[in-house]
Amino acid sequence: MGTLKPCPFCGGKGVLHSRDISRPGVHEKEHFVRCSSCGAFTNIMCQRCYDKTQDVKAAAIEAWNRRAEDDGKRRTAGLGSEDD
Ligand SMILES: [Zn+2]
Numbered sequence: 001m002g003t004l005k006p007c008p009f010c011g012g013k014g015v016l017h018s019r020d021i022s023r024p025g026v027h028e029k030e031h032f033v034r035c036s037s038c039g040a041f042t043n044i045m046c047q048r049c050y051d052k053t054q055d056v057k058a059a060a061i062e063a064w065n066r067r068a069e070d071d072g073k074r075r076t077a078g079l080g081s082e083d084d
Helices: 056-076
Strands: 014-020 029-035
Touching: 014 056, 029 056
Parallel strands: none
Antiparallel strands: 014 029
C-alpha cells in the first residue's frame, strides 16, 4: 500500500479512514483520507463506484497524494503563495 504524503494545506498528517457501510445483502465499504490537523479530506471512495478488482483504499491514498503533488507544483510555480 502507498504512503500518505503530508497535507497540502497545513503539512499535517493524512489519515486513511475506512467505514463499513454495508446494508443487508450488500457488502460495502468506503474510504477517504483526512488530515488529522486541519480536517481537509479527499472525496469519499466507495467500492461500488469502482471496479470490483480495484483497490479503493489505494485509490483514496492516490487521490490524497495527487492533491498534495498538485498543490506543491502550484506553489513552486509561484501561484497561491499566500500561505507563506
Ligand atoms: Zn491539513
